[in-house]
Amino acid sequence: MIEVLGVHKSFGSLEVLRGVSLNVAAGEVVVVLGPSGSGKSTLLRTINHLEKVNRGYITIDGELIGYRRRGGKLHELKEREILKQRKDIGFVFQNFNLFPHLTALENIAEVAELSDARHFLERVGLVDKASAYPRQLSGGQQQRVAIARALATRPKVVLFDEPTSALDPELVGEVLDVLRDLARSGTTMVVVTHEIGFAREVADRIVFMDDGVIVEEGPPEQVLDHPVHERTRAFLSKVL
Numbered sequence: 001m002i003e004v005l006g007v008h009k010s011f012g013s014l015e016v017l018r019g020v021s022l023n024v025a026a027g028e029v030v031v032v033l034g035p036s037g038s039g040k041s042t043l044l045r046t047i048n049h050l051e052k053v054n055r056g057y058i059t060i061d062g063e064l065i066g067y068r069r070r071g072g073k074l075h076e077l078k079e080r081e082i083l084k085q086r087k088d089i090g091f092v093f094q095n096f097n098l099f100p101h102l103t104a105l106e107n108i109a110e111v112a113e114l115s116d117a118r119h120f121l122e123r124v125g126l127v128d129k130a131s132a133y134p135r136q137l138s139g140g141q142q143q144r145v146a147i148a149r150a151l152a153t154r155p156k157v158v159l160f161d162e163p164t165s166a167l168d169p170e171l172v173g174e175v176l177d178v179l180r181d182l183a184r185s186g187t188t189m190v191v192v193t194h195e196i197g198f199a200r201e202v203a204d205r206i207v208f209m210d211d212g213v214i215v216e217e218g219p220p221e222q223v224l225d226h227p228v229h230e231r232t233r234a235f236l237s238k239v240l
């Protein structure tokens, strides 16, 4: 469903992704771990074409992201076509990114039919908060609205960038419950998180990134309990 092949990304002279390749099957849940600054957010942002790659390519369900091939050459898609492509890719940010002047329901209805907006608000257990504004919701509830909004376009994949990092500890559980539920229902997901317990329980595969490369990957038991690389061991010894 997601194919990332040989992706390089630099900001000026800083090479942040140094040849990243990653395939995610339909229905698979991949958790990305790694130290701060290792390129996790940049990787997610390139998948959504929020960042353009310098080398390599990305496809979602076989469709090239951000470009069209014509006459053996790549042409960048127009903004309108990129926006259309992004509907296939749900993105959940660390800081919720809700519109403060819109209610929970209106935030979702910005991107979907009203009936779908209600359906997905119900799915995250917040139908009783439909008319509440973000400031009237807890951080956990705001993030659940953001997840409902990400689902409401019925994307093929959903990307989560540290979805619980901005939450008070007592609110983390309700958001992880929603993610767990999505994972069980067969949603194709890539989740950047430091919640190791969640990763162990929910991930089909864990990918460990450091310094712009994927250092190792495998099933949770393998990567968490028997890491092969010194850098993975060093990271885990700090977070476990």
Ligand code: ADP
Pocket (backbone or CB within 6 Å): 011, 014, 016, 034, 035, 036, 037, 038, 039, 040, 041, 042, 043
């Ligand atoms: P992570 O999510 O793993 O913490 P990031 O992908 O956010 O890592 O960042 C990787 C590196 O790229 C960091 O050194 C960061 O400062 C740098 N970086 C990220 N975005 C930009 C940008 N827009 N311009 C310049 N440098 C950036």
Ligand code: MG
Pocket (backbone or CB within 6 Å): 040, 041, 042, 161, 162
């Ligand atoms: Mg990040």
